Amino acid sequence: MNITSEFDTIAAISTPPGEGAISIVRLSGDEALEIAQKVFKTSKDLMTVPTHTIHYGHIKDPKNDKVIDEVMVSVMREPRTFTRENVVEINCHGGIVVTNQVLQLLLRQGARLAEPGEFTKRAFLNGRVDLSQAEAVMDIIRAKTDKAMHVALTQLDGNLSTLIQSLRQEILETLAQVEVNIDYPEYDDVEEMTAKLLLEKSETVKQQIHHLLKTAKQGKILREGLSTAIIGRPNVGKSSLLNYLLKEDKAIVTDVAGTTRDVIEEYVNVRGVPLKLVDTAGIRETEDIVEKIGVERSRKALAEADLILLVLNQSEPLTEADKDLLKVTEGMKRIILLNKTDLVSQLDLSELEELVSEEVFAISVHKSQGMEQLEQRIADLFFDGGTVEKDATYVSNNRHIALLEQAELALEEVVMGIESGMPVDLVQIDMTRCWDLLGEVIGDSVQDELITQLFSQFCLGK
Ligand code: GDP
Numbered sequence: 001m002n003i004t005s006e007f008d009t010i011a012a013i014s015t016p017p018g019e020g021a022i023s024i025v026r027l028s029g030d031e032a033l034e035i036a037q038k039v040f041k042t043s044k045d046l047m048t049v050p051t052h053t054i055h056y057g058h059i060k061d062p063k064n065d066k067v068i069d070e071v072m073v074s075v076m077r078e079p080r081t082f083t084r085e086n087v088v089e090i091n092c093h094g095g096i097v098v099t100n101q102v103l104q105l106l107l108r109q110g111a112r113l114a115e116p117g118e119f120t121k122r123a124f125l126n127g128r129v130d131l132s133q134a135e136a137v138m139d140i141i142r143a144k145t146d147k148a149m150h151v152a153l154t155q156l157d158g159n160l161s162t163l164i165q166s167l168r169q170e171i172l173e174t175l176a177q178v179e180v181n182i183d184y185p186e187y188d189d190v191e192e193m194t195a196k197l198l199l200e201k202s203e204t205v206k207q208q209i210h211h212l213l214k215t216a217k218q219g220k221i222l223r224e225g226l227s228t229a230i231i232g233r234p235n236v237g238k239s240s241l242l243n244y245l246l247k248e249d250k251a252i253v254t255d256v257a258g259t260t261r262d263v264i265e266e267y268v269n270v271r272g273v274p275l276k277l278v279d280t281a282g283i284r285e286t287e288d289i290v291e292k293i294g295v296e297r298s299r300k301a302l303a304e305a306d307l308i309l310l311v312l313n314q315s316e317p318l319t320e321a322d323k324d325l326l327k328v329t330e331g332m333k334r335i336i337l338l339n340k341t342d343l344v345s346q347l348d349l350s351e352l353e354e355l356v357s358e359e360v361f362a363i364s365v366h367k368s369q370g371m372e373q374l375e376q377r378i379a380d381l382f383f384d385g386g387t388v389e390k391d392a393t394y395v396s397n398n399r400h401i402a403l404l405e406q407a408e409l410a411l412e413e414v415v416m417g418i419e420s421g422m423p424v425d426l427v428q429i430d431m432t433r434c435w436d437l438l439g440e441v442i443g444d445s446v447q448d449e450l451i452t453q454l455f456s457q458f459c460l461g462k
């Protein structure tokens, strides 16, 4: 990689916009301390205080000595900082307007406003984190449940990187061994040995990549949420169910920074599974969907959901509309709910059993009956029993998934090449390609534009 980094000092507000009591203005770069010193009035000299210490004082405009805010200032000297540069963090107390004034003041003293993700980009460029770790920072910011956060933290720890590095090492050693074999062709069976080695190694590496990819679906769910549609004819209890799921601590309010989506997404945490209840027409609450848009089109609309909660009312007989919905969702990932079990049953169960083969969940949203089982079922559907392996490496990032899929393909070509008797030096090309692709996951062979594009997705101030 060949990137020239400018190490001018950058500044940004690094706490999310909003009402928080404290907001932090972060400075990073060679001049971070000098610039902070110009506006920070205290008995101490920031230039000489020990590293990783925090100091009380006031931010004053040096032009007119006007006090802008009462602050705590943390001083962290390189290299033990996130960016591996000098870092100063100013904890402001005066609200967002004042925080903005502090930032403006720092910019007038020679700092430059950081681009989105530029702090993390510097951490990457300065070798503090690798690319997959940098991406994990973004995931942590966006994590919607504890489990999602845990996955991102594991990745930040370098779990994925370590695994990828060991796979690359294995490939490299194999390629080296192949070179040696080619250079010493005096052994009789060298051709055969080399082919066997390549075959064995690509099989084992391929298996590990395959295993990683198998976790990708779960990783993606953790990261992005499971788009969920609650459907049923009017008055069966869809809104009640939605409100139940959204209640109290379960509702996760997120604002996905850096994306340009207009729709408001509501997330609920069901045993670690983030359900994304997309509030767009037709998906979240689909009254009369079949009647309105016809069987085929509603099938299509519903097929886009990862999970369908189909609500029936057991205090009434099955209607044609119920049967339509049962038919339309056949074969999709759905959970059929029989709501209002607190009322007298009017629904003919044997009629229902003829229409569906799977287990049906009897619930009463009003009496909170059967809700535990429902939640467990959702968790089971997506996490094989509701547990996310604690320290498993989950691949969740689309870029990583695409690269790993290509790497797996490259190894398949190695295997096919050897089995069809292709010359070893041609097979080597595919093996080398796999090595390159894995390198891209951790940023060892990525292009400059990719880096710029990736980091620009970050929130400002990160
Ligand atoms: P939707 O039209 O499908 O969204 O249904 P609502 O959630 O608006 O509920 C319709 C009516 O059924 C409301 O009066 C709810 O209070 C009631 N309801 C919902 N769940 C239950 C339940 O479990 N038991 C009983 N008895 N009534 C319920």
Ligand code: ZN
Residues within 6 Å of the ligand: 235, 238, 239, 240, 285
């Ligand atoms: Zn409703």
